[in-house]
Amino acid sequence: MSVVPFASHDAVDPDAGDQSDSIALAPSEAFVSSAAVKDITERAMAYLEAGYALHLSGPPGTGKTTLAFHVAAQLGRPAILIHGDHEFGSSDLIGRESGYRKSRLVDNYIPSVFKLEEEGRALWIDNRITTACRLGHSIIYDEFNRSKPEANNPFLSILSEGVLNIPGLHGRGEGYVKVHPCFRAIFTSNPAEYAGVYRAQDALLDRMITLELGHYDRETEIAITASKSGVDPQRAARVVDVVRACRVEGKDPHFPTLRASIAIARVLATRGGEASYRNPVFLWACRDILSHTTPNGKSDQAVSPDFIDLILRRSECAEEDGKVTMRSGRRAAARAKGGK
């Protein structure tokens, strides 16, 4: 079983074999546990400990997957990661027959008597959900609505009756697997996604508790940007303010995301320099990373390079004004102190 730091979960190999699919989650040093993160974790843990499945729903880059890993780590059980895929069928999740075992017994101990017994059995291979249900592992099912709704049907009986129905094992006395009491499921989905997703079944949504996530507060975004890029908090704050201004004033409230802040800050960390309009590295990184078209593919840009220039110049002026105000405020305070 591999140990995966959950703020760098890209390291998981989803194609590893069945048993090695389980991972032990360990907190990464880069993980930020701000008040907002602690609050949502507390609520998530309350629902999971009460025996419910958890559904983290929110636009891209709001930290759903990272939070799912964090919460799964708090459960203290090995975890199994699944990424929703439109090619999944139920068998990809619960298991399938694979191969055939044939045994043959020839008994010719008494030469005049020849006894032959043959038995053939299809071999069954458990897949990830079955393994998790049997062993009481946690499932993290990322972007579960990328799988066809019927592929997720096994979860209906798992989450309501605590039983996994395996039609392929009926007749062998193993057709129903009783779900281990420690089994927990954490789902994530992105309701704003428009391509390659399916509408989740109401019956499945009704069996889980959904936490709607939005973008984190400014302080948490600054802490995450600084932690994931290595820049100091002051530069991280400048980057985050520009990204948040584009989000608020652009045509799409979901973009740019926290990932854009991290990306710009990483470029700054690599190339050095201030998060200032006067630093060409910062200027072109912002233009390249922040400008994008609207998600529905229309040609008008949600955030155009001109718009980014405007935001950058404005934030620079606001900062200059702030410094001037602070300087004049300090001078006025010194004058007042000196009795002038």
Ligand SMILES: Nc1ncnc2c1ncn2[C@@H]1O[C@H](COP(=O)(O)OP(=O)(O)OP(=O)(O)O)[C@@H](O)[C@H]1O
């Ligand atoms: N608490 C945190 N501590 C450190 N980094 C975080 C934290 N939350 C989110 N991040 C970072 O923010 C970025 C976006 O987070 P994440 O991938 O979890 O978002 P998401 O909502 O799952 O996005 P998507 O829907 O696009 O998959 C990642 O680089 C992640 O490492």
